[in-house]
Amino acid sequence: MTFPTIGVIGGGQLARMLAPAAEALGVRFAVLAETADAPAAQVIHDVVVGDYTDFATLKAFAETVDVITFDHEHVPPEHLEALVAAGHAVRPGPQALIFAQDKILMRRRMDELGLPNPRWAEITSVSDAEAFAAEVGLPFILKTPRGGYDGKGVRVISSLDEVGEWLREVPVLLAEEKVDFTRELAVMVGRSPMGQTAVWPVVETWQQDGVCKEAIAPAPGLSGDKAKEITEAVLTVAGALDVTGVMAMEMFETPDGFLINEFAMRPHNTGHWTQDGSVTSQFEQHLRAVLDLPLGSPEAREDVSVMVNILGAEHEDLYQPYLHVMAHDPAVKVHLYGKGVRPGRKVGHVNAYGDDRELVLARARHAADFIAGVDTDPHPRMPEATASAAATPTNLTAPNNPGEGA
Amino acid sequence: MTFPTIGVIGGGQLARMLAPAAEALGVRFAVLAETADAPAAQVIHDVVVGDYTDFATLKAFAETVDVITFDHEHVPPEHLEALVAAGHAVRPGPQALIFAQDKILMRRRMDELGLPNPRWAEITSVSDAEAFAAEVGLPFILKTPRGGYDGKGVRVISSLDEVGEWLREVPVLLAEEKVDFTRELAVMVGRSPMGQTAVWPVVETWQQDGVCKEAIAPAPGLSGDKAKEITEAVLTVAGALDVTGVMAMEMFETPDGFLINEFAMRPHNTGHWTQDGSVTSQFEQHLRAVLDLPLGSPEAREDVSVMVNILGAEHEDLYQPYLHVMAHDPAVKVHLYGKGVRPGRKVGHVNAYGDDRELVLARARHAADFIAGVDTDPHPRMPEATASAAATPTNLTAPNNPGEGA
Numbered sequence: 001m002t003f004p005t006i007g008v009i010g011g012g013q014l015a016r017m018l019a020p021a022a023e024a025l026g027v028r029f030a031v032l033a034e035t036a037d038a039p040a041a042q043v044i045h046d047v048v049v050g051d052y053t054d055f056a057t058l059k060a061f062a063e064t065v066d067v068i069t070f071d072h073e074h075v076p077p078e079h080l081e082a083l084v085a086a087g088h089a090v091r092p093g094p095q096a097l098i099f100a101q102d103k104i105l106m107r108r109r110m111d112e113l114g115l116p117n118p119r120w121a122e123i124t125s126v127s128d129a130e131a132f133a134a135e136v137g138l139p140f141i142l143k144t145p146r147g148g149y150d151g152k153g154v155r156v157i158s159s160l161d162e163v164g165e166w167l168r169e170v171p172v173l174l175a176e177e178k179v180d181f182t183r184e185l186a187v188m189v190g191r192s193p194m195g196q197t198a199v200w201p202v203v204e205t206w207q208q209d210g211v212c213k214e215a216i217a218p219a220p221g222l223s224g225d226k227a228k229e230i231t232e233a234v235l236t237v238a239g240a241l242d243v244t245g246v247m248a249m250e251m252f253e254t255p256d257g258f259l260i261n262e263f264a265m266r267p268h269n270t271g272h273w274t275q276d277g278s279v280t281s282q283f284e285q286h287l288r289a290v291l292d293l294p295l296g297s298p299e300a301r302e303d304v305s306v307m308v309n310i311l312g313a314e315h316e317d318l319y320q321p322y323l324h325v326m327a328h329d330p331a332v333k334v335h336l337y338g339k340g341v342r343p344g345r346k347v348g349h350v351n352a353y354g355d356d357r358e359l360v361l362a363r364a365r366h367a368a369d370f371i372a373g374v375d376t377d378p379h380p381r382m383p384e385a386t387a388s389a390a391a392t393p394t395n396l397t398a399p400n401n402p403g404e405g406a
Numbered sequence: 407m408t409f410p411t412i413g414v415i416g417g418g419q420l421a422r423m424l425a426p427a428a429e430a431l432g433v434r435f436a437v438l439a440e441t442a443d444a445p446a447a448q449v450i451h452d453v454v455v456g457d458y459t460d461f462a463t464l465k466a467f468a469e470t471v472d473v474i475t476f477d478h479e480h481v482p483p484e485h486l487e488a489l490v491a492a493g494h495a496v497r498p499g500p501q502a503l504i505f506a507q508d509k510i511l512m513r514r515r516m517d518e519l520g521l522p523n524p525r526w527a528e529i530t531s532v533s534d535a536e537a538f539a540a541e542v543g544l545p546f547i548l549k550t551p552r553g554g555y556d557g558k559g560v561r562v563i564s565s566l567d568e569v570g571e572w573l574r575e576v577p578v579l580l581a582e583e584k585v586d587f588t589r590e591l592a593v594m595v596g597r598s599p600m601g602q603t604a605v606w607p608v609v610e611t612w613q614q615d616g617v618c619k620e621a622i623a624p625a626p627g628l629s630g631d632k633a634k635e636i637t638e639a640v641l642t643v644a645g646a647l648d649v650t651g652v653m654a655m656e657m658f659e660t661p662d663g664f665l666i667n668e669f670a671m672r673p674h675n676t677g678h679w680t681q682d683g684s685v686t687s688q689f690e691q692h693l694r695a696v697l698d699l700p701l702g703s704p705e706a707r708e709d710v711s712v713m714v715n716i717l718g719a720e721h722e723d724l725y726q727p728y729l730h731v732m733a734h735d736p737a738v739k740v741h742l743y744g745k746g747v748r749p750g751r752k753v754g755h756v757n758a759y760g761d762d763r764e765l766v767l768a769r770a771r772h773a774a775d776f777i778a779g780v781d782t783d784p785h786p787r788m789p790e791a792t793a794s795a796a797a798t799p800t801n802l803t804a805p806n807n808p809g810e811g812a
Contacts, residue, residue: 319410337432
């Protein structure tokens with residue numbers, strides 16, 4: 001048996017960050033990228049530039065690799081079914097991926113599994129929306145079930161007039177109650193085709209203007225019981241859907257427990273801390289899982305690990321401020337994606353670790369925001385501000401563009 | 407200022423292991439590789455296949471990058487001088503690299519700096535050798551000052567007859583006393599053009615049949631005074647030679663102190679533990695140093711970190727045993743180089759870390775030797791065997807082939 005080749009569909013930063021893991025594991029790694037200067041296409045040897053919505057392109061790429069996996073969830077499900085029917089190993093398989101692609105199917109399946117959903121309804125008419133509003137009140141959240149992005153995917157509905165308008169464009173929408181959560185949490189699991197699983201510690205996450213901005217591992221003050229409940233829930237989902245690779249489950253924490261928000265069946269922004277903070281990174285684990293290799297330890301290496309995103313802001317040139325950050329703190333780990341700067345765009349992240357949570361957070365925030373050119377004084381989320389920040393409707397999670405994988 | 411491009415001469419495993427650091431730092435990275443399937447050429451996007459002894463090839467490659475650095479020390483010094491004269495940034499510069507290329511120049515410079523050398527002599531005649539033997543006794547060590555490899559570079563001289571024979575092939579040789587050392591040590595430093603330095607903890611190393619096999623960080627039982635003395639010595643060398651990038655200094659520990667064995671001015675096998683065991687790996691530090699970026703922290707992350715090389719042995723297929731190692735120990739970190747197996751060839755290494763040195767050592771040895779197909783029971787270097795193993799003449803350090811960088 002020789003070393004296999006993994007083919008990743010999508011050339012974004014997630015594919016780019018899979019490359020170091022492939023290099024260490026000794027496996028071959030190829031990417032089907034949207035453009036020749038996509039983040040992964042800049043660095044990986046075996047790059048095909050092509051359109052992942054074109055079946056012939058996908059099929060030709062699949063012929064050159066042993067296992068297909070993903071940088072994003074936007075490949076048409078029917079194409080994936082056809083690849084599987086033609087005998088290609090697609091991991092995660094379309095039968096699992098569909099639940100990350102279609103939010104209504106996901107809500108229905110979570111109900112079937114008895115897992116904690118926010119109240120939700122499938123909306124095909126204004127009267128459906130009226131009935132839902134009567135149940136949960138206004139405002140509520142309305143989402144396109146599939147492929148929402150560019151701000152079109154999620155809205156806060158304060159008046160039912162908006163619903164009818166949107167239904168003329170999209171015939172089926174998903175309504176969800178606006179959850180009054182205390183904070184957001186996320187958990188990641190790796191699962192191999194033979195069913196081995198490994199769950200990383202639950203993390204606390206924070207979204208700024210609907211975009212993931214910070215993750216803290218492990219989630220501060222989370223009770224052992226709640227962590228166990230969350231771990232069991234993510235294992236239930238991974239098993240029931242026969243997920244292969246890594247999967248992220250994002251949640252709202254409530255005073256009573258937690259409610260499931262979303263899934264991603266690939267490495268995820270809330271797992272970037274694992275690159276520097278756990279024995280096995282989410283990127284290495286994803287490769288091990290899709291190859292059906294034994295999984296690595298998901299154990300945290302440090303008391304506290306923090307990830308803060310670098311979101312495009314004032315600086316177009318990141319190199320000079322980056323130099324200053326390195327001089328200021330020789331122990332922060334900067335990860336850049338080779339992307340041009342646009343306002344709010346994820347262009348990199350900073351990981352930091354240590355034993356004093358407030359200090360580690362302050363170091364990572366300073367580094368990320370200094371590189372981007374954001375004024376962080378005062379930081380919008382100082383410890384005492386946690387409660388009020390959490391009151392903003394951050395289940396308005398940011399859309400993922402293809403190649404902008406969260 | 408935009409992100410610069412680093413050009414590495416040599417496509418071996420060291421260049422391959424620089425790639426993840428370049429990907430995270432966001433800098434561009436190009437390789438001039440000996441062959442299209444060299445370890446780095448398999449994984450890196452920007453690859454030129456060409457002969458590094460040909461000046462036109464070097465010059466054309468230099469034109470495409472901002473800084474030139476190295477996977478090995480075999481580029482002809484006159485070519486490097488010509489690149490510098492033409493205005494290219496070459497780091498480390500030829501004025502430093504020459505001391506890693508020419509062992510007689512190195513010995514002379516160490517004497518000038520007052521640093522501890524073994525007794526040595528330049529040998530151009532049998533009578534030189536007779537005089538040296540009269541001083542240090544037989545056997546002694548004889549080396550080609552430059553470019554020794556394929557077993558031709560180092561010999562143990564028990565009879566002076568051998569000297570005359572070798573001198574007919576190589577007109578100048580370096581004789582060194584056979585040091586009666588207690589163990590071998592190594593230390594690595596990073597140094598930037600503006601003179602910033604960072605020294606990692608001193609490590610204990612072990613050579614098996616003249617090939618680096620293990621490194622333990624930090625060196626067990628090394629006194630604080632001796633560690634300080636070694637750190638000061640490596641800083642003296644780095645400053646005096648105006649080294650840029652990372653440099654390894656290998657030493658013999660003696661009852662009284664230490665003696666300098668060799669230098670490498672690039673990432674080195676004795677620093678591979680830093681990939682998983684220190685805040686900044688030697689690969690990231692090398693890139694930061696040659697770019698004149700502020701250096702990262704060289705602090706160890708763990709009580710004990712161990713590196714054990716995977717040397718080609720029984721297994722031609724490494725994938726199956728590797729799978730078993732992953733199942734057996736989900737916390738060891740396996741690094742493979744994408745090389746075909748040949749007996750004794752470095753095809754990868756295993757890093758492990760923890761707080762119990764004997765356990766960490768046993769885990770890393772088991773993993774490395776199981777992958778290679780070496781019987782490790784009993785291990786040739788169990789704790790109680792340390793003294794006898796150290797009595798073998800292991801200043802017979804292994805030659806480096808181009809592209810086989812140690």
